[in-house]
Amino acid sequence: MKLKLGILDQSPTIEGGSALQALNNSVDLAVFADHAGFHRVIYSEHHGVEAYGSSSPEILSAIILSKTQRIKVGTGGIMMKNYSAYKIAEWAKMLGSLYPDRFILGLGKAPGGLKDAVSALNNHRPVVLSSQETKLEEIIRYIKQEKGIYDGLIAQPTEIMHLPDILWLGSGIQSAREAAQHGVGYSYADFMRNDQGTESTETYLSEFDRNQYSPVPSLQVAVAVSVAEDLKSAQHNAYGMAYQFLQARHIQSPEALLPSKTVEQRMLGNKDEEEFFKILEHIIIDTPGNISARLREKAEEYDTDELILLCNMFRETDRIDTYKSIILAN
Template sequence: MMLRLSVLDQTPVAEEGTAAGAVGASVELAQALDVLGFTRLWVAEHHHSPGFAGSAPEILAAVLLGRTRHLRIGTGGVLLPRYDPVKVAEVFKVLAAVYPGRIDLGLGRAGGPAQRFPEQVAQVLAYLGGAGGDAHEAVMPSGVVPPQVWLLGAGTRSAQLAGALGTSFAFAHFLAPAPGGAAFAAYRQALAAGPVADGGGQGVLAVRAVTADTAAKATQLADAMLLWRARKDLGEDRPLPSAATVRAHRWSSRERERAAVHRPSVLHGTPEQVHAAISELAAAHGVREVVVNTLTHDPADRLRSYQLLAEAFALRPPATVADAARVVTAGAA
């Protein structure tokens, strides 16, 4: 089975770096991915986080669409409880009008009271002309093919809702690996029993992974992610640590415990090893596309990891190999 690869970019802020630098690195990353053969790129929404600079994914997505030609670009995802569903639909329908066939609207239930999340999702679909085909006059422009709608989740609730409404579904393996099988089973069961809005439901698996030119470098990058994640679990939301910080760090017993919990879900090693791990997870969950999330202190390491994965999975670039090499080299400079 030929796997498609996509990317979730959380716009990580580096230790001693800036939010502006993180956003600039996200733009450079998108331009490189555009010629490496990846299918889609999603940008995330986080607020009041020293480690992530992406607080307005719809704005960043619009910028990235203007700087790329081939990728599907969208959100992973808009935290719908924070917003008016009509406004969310209006923003993405305008994006779909400007960039037809390239827009993904990923929706998450975090960020506020989630009791109304199912109702809010149904409203978004209705305003986009989805469920029931009830396109509202308030949404402009009319006659636009709506974006592909995705529900994001790490359990069965969003999976069941996605299936019932006929949207696509992305499972966040990097947040909670264990419920993946149950979540996809719930999604497919609900999808088979309900109407298919959104042009037919699709499932993808979102994993955290990193590779490098050597296994030792990949382990170093994974350790930095694990230190960042362990600190976050313990209430210390910090930027991504450098390799020097990780080497000098004296791990507490609680940090080691939290790192051990997350280590199995951080796929790392040589490109061949990460290729095998991703392929095995995709087969186990019955998906044909995997969304890869990589967090590194140095944007060049993140870009190099994606380049190596593109080579390992034999992704087919939409542009020439020379163009791909030029963009990757420029981004790493």
């Protein structure tokens, strides 16, 4: 089974670098991925966070679509609580019309930033957390030109030839069930895994409603990876990413990627050392000769043929080399 491989690009910044540098790296990575044969690339949304350069994945997606030829491109994802369903549907239909069969609308329920950022995005009004699935329903109605809350309201452009792919992002059973009930794709974040990993994806596949948005399920699993010529280098290259995951778990704003030596100095003897190395163990770390088998094992675990690869590294050359090694091995 040949895997469909995609990239989850968070536009990571590095210590001493800039968000502009991170965004330029994202453009270069997408052009490489398009030529190399990757199936898709999706962009995350973060606000007020030093670690990641992109706050507008829909804009970055539009730029990348204009610079590539065949690869699917999209959001991974838009944090719905910060925007209206109507506006999301409008730009999704525009990109879906201009780039038919290539644009992906990935949607998520996470805040996309810490408290102050979410407050600023919502004009300092309280966020209604229970309305996210309702927003998904509204977006689908606007895209399919079905009757919505506002009778007769259209979302331009109308009469689109191809409905854009919709991905519902999640890491639990509730999100899986919502994606299945609405007939949209499901992207499971294995790198944020809890004990309900395969139970979540099994729920999606077994409960998928083929009479809704799409007639066939689409399951992608997002995994964190690091590949180098030897295991020690691959592990050290993943230190910065693992440290960001640790900070996120502790509801801290992740820092820009740090050199591996700096992370090592912070972690050794630290109260969080054991948790850090457990996070590191969950990243797929291997050499070019073994990485294909490791990824196939992960795909078989979840009963899917599509993996989305996350790789944040201090040196951009190491990040590119990881993706090169994986696509060559596949």
